[in-house]
Amino acid sequence: LFKVARHLFINSSEVFSTMFSLPQGNNVGVMDRSDDEHPLVLQEVQSTDFENVLMALVKSYCRTTPILSKDAWISVLKLASMWGMHGARRLAIRELTKLKMSDADRVVYGKEYAVVDWVISGYRNLGRRRNGITSEDVSRL
Known part of the structure; x- marks a missing residue:
């Protein structure tokens, strides 16, 4: 289970920005996935891939580039492409282009x-x- 600042995803992803801007209804904790009893489950996403995209997002937010392996950058590219994270996608492409x-x-x-x-x-x-x-x-x- 990961606890991540929502704004990191809202500000960097079209998918999450849209998802979290939808009307909540009466069961706010259930609908917005803001509590431990109702986590946001990301189907078909490996925890290592998620960790890699988190590393890229956090480091980018701090204006540094993480040092990741080719496979880690591929996983960043995969999730960034899937979730409309244009900045992380550009970063992954740039870093992968540098690698052999x-x-x-x-x-x-x-x-x-x-x-x-x-x-x-x-x-x-x-x-x-x-x-x-x-x-x-x-x-x-």
Whole structure:
């Protein structure tokens, strides 16, 4: 169970901003998920992915960039894309672009998360290889 300042999500996410701006009705604690007995359950979200996006949001709020692994940045990109967190998404794309990713990974992640530059550069580099595409690349694509 995570206890997070609501404003962090309202200010950085279209999805959460909309969700928390909806009329509450009579059961405020139940409707707005503001108490321990009625937490907001995020289906299909792994706790490590949530921790990574929290790290990115908090560090961005403090105007610093967290040092995360490639997999952690991918999880930030995944949730930021899903939840309309444009700032966190841009940050994840920027940081992942700096990291070494295979050409096949660029294509796969670029398609999955709508990062056109990655798709283009990945395919371009795959097509320019002197030794051709490996069987590992083929299985990834």
